[in-house]
Amino acid sequence: MARLFSKDYHELSNSWYFNHAVIPLDKDDLWYWLAADEAGRYQMRFFPSQDKTEYFSEWVEVLYDPIEEKILRHRCAECKHDDSCRHYLSLLRYAYLNLSTDVFIEEALQTCDGDALRGNPRWLDLAHDARLSVEGIYDPNTDKIRFYHTAFQDLDVPALIHLIKGQKIEDEGLRANYLVLDDYELQLFSFLSEHRAAYSAKGSFWSIYKKDFPAALALMEHLDGRIEIRETGELLTFASTKYPLALRIERAGKEAYALSAVLVDELSTWYAGYPSWLFFRNKVHKVYLPFKDDVVNRLFSQDMLLSARTWCIIAASCTRSSCARISIWILTAGSSFL
Numbered sequence: 587m588a589r590l591f592s593k594d595y596h597e598l599s600n601s602w603y604f605n606h607a608v609i610p611l612d613k614d615d616l617w618y619w620l621a622a623d624e625a626g627r628y629q630m631r632f633f634p635s636q637d638k639t640e641y642f643s644e645w646v647e648v649l650y651d652p653i654e655e656k657i658l659r660h661r662c663a664e665c666k667h668d669d670s671c672r673h674y675l676s677l678l679r680y681a682y683l684n685l686s687t688d689v690f691i692e693e694a695l696q697t698c699d700g701d702a703l704r705g706n707p708r709w710l711d712l713a714h715d716a717r718l719s720v721e722g723i724y725d726p727n728t729d730k731i732r733f734y735h736t737a738f739q740d741l742d743v744p745a746l747i748h749l750i751k752g753q754k755i756e757d758e759g760l761r762a763n764y765l766v767l768d769d770y771e772l773q774l775f776s777f778l779s780e781h782r783a784a785y786s787a788k789g790s791f792w793s794i795y796k797k798d799f800p801a802a803l804a805l806m807e808h809l810d811g812r813i814e815i816r817e818t819g820e821l822l823t824f825a826s827t828k829y830p831l832a833l834r835i836e837r838a839g840k841e842a843y844a845l846s847a848v849l850v851d852e853l854s855t856w857y858a859g860y861p862s863w864l865f866f867r868n869k870v871h872k873v874y875l876p877f878k879d880d881v882v883n884r885l886f887s888q889d890m891l892l893s894a895r896t897w898c899i900i901a902a903s904c905t906r907s908s909c910a911r912i913s914i915w916i917l918t919a920g921s922s923f924l
């Protein structure tokens with residue numbers, strides 16, 4: 587019997603930083619979950635006990651090689667792979683003082699890499715936790731929107747795109763595990779790659795022009811609650827109910843009529859397309875308006891003037907029963923027209 591992680595502990599525990607970084611932990615302050623992979627290595631995930639959740643990261647995971655008696659990899663929910671992660675250092679100290687290699691004699695769960703699962707547990711967790719982060723949606727001063735995939739960590743995105751296209755890649759790990767990403771994510775990744783204005787591997791982002799954003803939104807809708815707004819940290823949510831949009835037509839001068847949208851809430855921004863997408867802060871509604879994009883833009887800019895003839899055409903197209911997808915009503919003000 588030996589103290590757990592003693593080699594790693596001795597390597598790191600003499601530094602000034604270590605002693606200042608460690609979080610004081612007593613026996614039973616950390617719980618763990620243990621699994622063995624096919625190569626005989628142990629994956630351990632440590633969680634704080636209920637009293638310590640405030641002081642410790644949600645989890646820290648290590649991959650341990652019992653032959654070399656060394657930790658091969660560690661990852662923290664907060665600090666990711668950062669070597670100076672104080673949770674990892676605290677875990678080393680905790681394990682050294684409170685646990686022994688006997689934990690491996692207790693029967694470890696065998697993980698079924700390759701067979702039953704879509705990917706190994708690390709990848710499954712990664713896919714479950716990771717979110718794309720989107721920047722620029724509400725910024726009128728840019729014509730592009732950035733999609734950051736930083737949360738997917740060391741995912742080799744260019745290689746992933748090759749895989750999606752059915753091309754061969756060298757990275758065995760990626761090939762064996764990429765199907766932990768669901769079809770909607772893969773479609774969106776593929777779309778972003780195809781329509782990118784730029785891609786930065788270093789910055790981990792794609793940028794696309796705003797003109798392509800409505801089509802991206804149609805894919806993003808399926809990732810409801812899994813995409814973050816970079817500027818605010820809020821999650822983008824897509825409404826499942828139709829937005830009660832009403833259009834108002836009013837006289838504007840002698841000959842013209844103004845067409846405007848009547849909205850219950852304050853519109854943060856919109857993206858014209860078919861459907862068009864209305865943003866109320868982080869909540870997104872789609873509406874099917876039978877107008878060209880520039881008309882939709884003028885409509886929501888309160889800048890849409892019509893002749894009497896156009897008004898009639900719009901009224902007819904919006905009320906025609908075959909346009910069942912249009913959830914709008916025509917209101918009129920200035921009843922002399924009717």
Ligand SMILES: [Zn+2]
Nearest residue numbers: 662665671673
């Ligand atoms: Zn950490």
